[in-house]
Amino acid sequence: MYCKNCGKEINNDVEFCPYCGTSTNEKTNLTNQNTNPSDTGSAGWAVLGFFVPLVGLILYLVWRETEPKNAKMAGKGALISAIIYVSLIIILLICGIITAFLLPYLLPILFPNGL
Numbered sequence: 001m002y003c004k005n006c007g008k009e010i011n012n013d014v015e016f017c018p019y020c021g022t023s024t025n026e027k028t029n030l031t032n033q034n035t036n037p038s039d040t041g042s043a044g045w046a047v048l049g050f051f052v053p054l055v056g057l058i059l060y061l062v063w064r065e066t067e068p069k070n071a072k073m074a075g076k077g078a079l080i081s082a083i084i085y086v087s088l089i090i091i092l093l094i095c096g097i098i099t100a101f102l103l104p105y106l107l108p109i110l111f112p113n114g115l
């Protein structure tokens, strides 16, 4: 490849141009240039993702490339929300199963005279 600063041919493996010292790592430069000023990683996106997990998920997918910090926050909020929802469903299921198992024993206590 050729140095983008001085134009001399240089080895692909080197990180800096041996002639002028310019970094040859274009990925690093591109990442810095592409940093979006609105990509603040605000906790507000996590809150939004928490209360509206679907929006958080969509924002995460849309922003993954352009605003990775905001995407991470929105995705994190949605994930925490999803974990809490799933936990609640599991707890309710366990309560339901326990109740179903105990019902034959509970019924005579609750309704001693029969239903």
Ligand SMILES: [Zn+2]
Binding pocket: 003, 004, 005, 006, 007, 008, 017, 018, 019, 020, 021, 022
């Ligand atoms: Zn150079």
